[in-house]
Amino acid sequence: MKRNILIAFAALAFTTAAVAQSPSQLFKAAGSPVNPKVAVVWNRYYDHAGLGEICKKIAAAYPDLAKFETIGKSYEGRDLWLLTITDFKKGGDPNRKPGMYIDGNIHSNEIQGAEFALYTAWYLTESFADTKFIQELLEDKVFYVVPTINPDGRDSYIHKPNNASSPRSGLKPVDNDGDGLVNEDTYDDLDGDGNITLMRRKNPNGRYKIDPKDPRNMIQVGPDEKGDYELLGIEGIDNDGDGRVNEDGYTFEYDPNRDWGWGWQPNYIQNGAYKYPFSFPENRAVMEFVFKHPNIAAAQSFHNAGGMILRGPGGIEDVGTYNAQDVAVYDAIGKKGEEFLPGYKYLVVYKDLYSAYGGELDWFYAGRGIYTYSNELWTPYLMFMKDGSRDQFDNPTYSFDRYLLFQDAFVPWKEYNHPQYGKIEIGGFKKNFTRAHPGFLLESDAHRNMAFSVYHCYSTPKxxxxxxxxxxxxxxxxxxxxxxxxxxxxxxxxxxxxxxxxxxxxxxxxxxxxxxxxxxxxxxxxxxxxxxxxxxxxxxxxxxxxxxxxxxxxxxxxxxxxxxxxxxxxxxxxxxxxx
Incomplete structure (x- = not known):
């Protein structure tokens, strides 16, 4: 009886703490909702169900500004959530207003794209009441926000053992190691902490040594030095005895951003391509939605990482497709984005990065005439707010984790008796760092990228x-x-x-x-x-x-x-x- 009373009291205390503060206790910070109806903490990440709950709450709290639905199903049957954001009472039929389409997280491990997209919907609805600019914007325009277009891969990344770069796609049926079984393993989590880090082994002839300035880091020795360690690669086991670790998990994956119906090439030319354009059900659902909404004039797809505002073309063959009149529009918006996205650079995919065929960016523009950017979220510039981080710190990533994250992003090296390699050590950065924003920077950069999308939308015709x-x-x-x-x-x-x-x-x-x-x-x-x-x-x-x-x-x-x-x-x- 006493225990039940204590449990009830604790639940009541938690419920009370979760209730929004009284308006009389609050002082508005410029540019932020002062007392949101939908209280979302933007310094963390949400799985697919969590994203859906936030979407539902926004639509319920603001029925005149937000409509919640699904545009289709993923390969594994998860809903592709959609929030339509506009002033439904003013401006007429929403589908006759110039539209801005936003999605994120097409790659499983590029998770913050979903939070950035959803933050946009949340901010517009929560700021509408006291921000004239937002009121005028939503009277004139409509936003179509699909937080994640890869919910299967997102949940796999969040709930299964992974490193920062795995998995890239949703898990399509692939027999990676030729044993007749498809997708039979994820990475082997040797220490059971949910992260896939690195393996090292002491070796007097190794080519690595411990960094004297930070013992967590491994540095390669010079040509005339002897090392103390060899790096064995990512944490895991050679499941089928072929000398390769973890290939049963994600050695080869189909890439959903090589699946779009412009410039598509088969896998032997463009690694990662699936059967044919729009063979991914998620991409096909987006394609069908766009065809049904010819009012979409602008689009944004959120990726990570590198701090880039990208436009096409993905391949040099399409240089002529992006003609001078359209490039002038792209340049004006992209260069403006550089002004309020610290550390981000406006770049062209094929010219400044690499050739990529069958990308979403090119299909939206070349196939549908929609001005589209892909922002690569997160840049090391944000760690110390300067480009010269390496002049101040020998290894800015380790220094940032040490001084600002208090080593929360790193799994300390520890011994492990590997069934094939013997006595080894495992350790390294967790999957929630190096590509994903740390919590305290997540909301700040989400706001800036949201502002870029709002500026992009504002630039659509009036x-x-x-x-x-x-x-x-x-x-x-x-x-x-x-x-x-x-x-x-x-x-x-x-x-x-x-x-x-x-x-x-x-x-x-x-x-x-x-x-x-x-x-x-x-x-x-x-x-x-x-x-x-x-x-x-x-x-x-x-x-x-x-x-x-x-x-x-x-x-x-x-x-x-x-x-x-x-x-x-x-x-x-x-x-x-x-x-």
Missing amino acids: LEVQEISEKDLGDGLKEVTAVIANQRLMPTHSSQDTKNKIERPDYITLSTGGKVLAGMRVENRDLNLTTEQQTNPQTIEVPNIPGLGAVTVKWIVQGGGKYTVSVDSKKGGVATLTK
Whole structure:
């Protein structure tokens, strides 16, 4: 009885502590929600179920701003969560607003992409009430946030023994070692701590020695020195006796970011490619969602690591695909991102990194005409907020763990009696460090990357019918001229879009009590140069409304009355003016 009372009291105390503080006790920090309805701690990582719970809570707390659903299932049957974020009460049909698509965690071990994507949805909803900019943004735009598009791999990474680089994909059926069994093992966790670290063995002829400045570190000896240790590689066992450790787990994996339907190459050319484009069910679900939402004008995919704002092309063969007009838009947004993402560099995949075919980045842009970036999250710059970390510390990663993480990220070396190698030592960095953000930097960098996505979304088209004017031509005829302006950087159609006719033209329609006899695009208003549209003159089709620019159209109308000009653009949204 007494024990039950103590348990109940402890539960009550925990519940009380979890309740949000009284507003009278709080003082708002600039740029942060002061008393969020959905209290999320952003200094940790959540598995797939945890992400889903946060999504559900956001949608329940803000039904006028967030809708929760799934866009499909993973290979193992997990839901691909989606949060649609917009002002559902203002701005009209959400699917007619210019859209920003965000996803993360396509690679299993690149986990913080999910938190960064979800932080964006959380921040927009929690900041809406007292931030005018967010109110105006969500009236005009819609965000489609899919936190993880690889939930199988995410849960495998979090709940099974792994190192920082494994696994990369979701676990597809692969017989890595040719024994007739598929995916039969993950890595061998010798000490049972959930981390796969390194193995070393004392050897008087070894090529490594203990770093005298930090005994946790191993350094290679010079050509005229003798070492004390040999490194045996990652922690594990040679399961099938072929001399290789842990190949039963993840030696070869299909890469979901080599599966997209642009520039796709088979596995013998592009390592990691699966059967055919969109053979991963997760990628296919994203593809189908994008096709159903032609209003998506911008996209962001979060990866790790390296501190990069990446754009395509992935392969040099596609250099001509990214033409000058579109590159100018990419450059303007990417270089702005460098300003508020410390340590991040704006780069081009094939030029500054390597060639990659069948990537999400290229499919979104080249296949659908959507301006898309992949941010590679986490950079060592963030450890000491300077590029010259190696000038201050011999090994900044070890120093950062020592002085700021208090050696929490490192498994100390300890002896282990290996069944094949005899007496060895195992130790090294845990799987939650070197690629993933440490907790205290997670929210800070999530906020900055969220701000980059918001800036990207803000740059999508915003249309306005700026002018309607009438000129009397005599004999009951009127000339009606309209100017439609685009107040943002992005055009309503990328050059890739117009070149390949990916999306239909923009429609500009005149509604009036009179009869529309002719409709035309105005090429030069000063010189009265026009191009007449031969059919359906009431609705003029224009191939593009340029960013920070305008188009002018003209109609000849018999009769008079009020005029209503309506603009309908798939990626630019809608606008109307009556005069």
